[in-house]
Amino acid sequence: MTAKRWALLTLSLILSALLLCVALVAWIDPFEVYHKATRFIPPIASGTQSYSNAGIAKSYDYDSIVIGSSMTENFRPSQLDSLLGRPVCQALRQRRHALQSPPDDDHGL
Numbered sequence: 612m613t614a615k616r617w618a619l620l621t622l623s624l625i626l627s628a629l630l631l632c633v634a635l636v637a638w639i640d641p642f643e644v645y646h647k648a649t650r651f652i653p654p655i656a657s658g659t660q661s662y663s664n665a666g667i668a669k670s671y672d673y674d675s676i677v678i679g680s681s682m683t684e685n686f687r688p689s690q691l692d693s694l695l696g697r698p699v700c701q702a703l704r705q706r707r708h709a710l711q712s713p714p715d716d717d718h719g720l
Contacts, residue, residue, distance in 0.1 A: 639652055640652070640666075642662045642663045642665075642666050643663055643666035643667055643670055644665060644666035644669070644670075645666070645670075646670060647670045647671065660703045660704060661704050664702040664703070664704070667700060667701075667702060668700070668702060671700050672698055673698045673699060673700035674695075674697035674698050674699070675691070675695060675697060675698075675699045675700075676699070676700045676701070676702055677691065677699060677700070677701045677702070677703075678702050678703075678704075679703060679704075680703065680704055683701065683703060684701075684703055686701065688700060688701055
């Protein structure tokens, strides 16, 4: 095998693997960026609300949106639909944890 053929084969295998990964992420779409979640592929719901908000705002049909944190997590969109008479969607942001907060130098640890 020549060096040129080996390089082309290696490059094509790397590109094929990369395209397979991209296609798999677009098909599964755990953060609902490209399409709505399905019954067979549910969204990831554990601590990823801030990642899913862009996909929810883009993929779902709504007339009003509820934006908030832990207080609005308990609102049911179906109840707001019936009260407001139009489709409502939730874009929530969970509380911050230590890795998302800026460092606080006032507290010595």
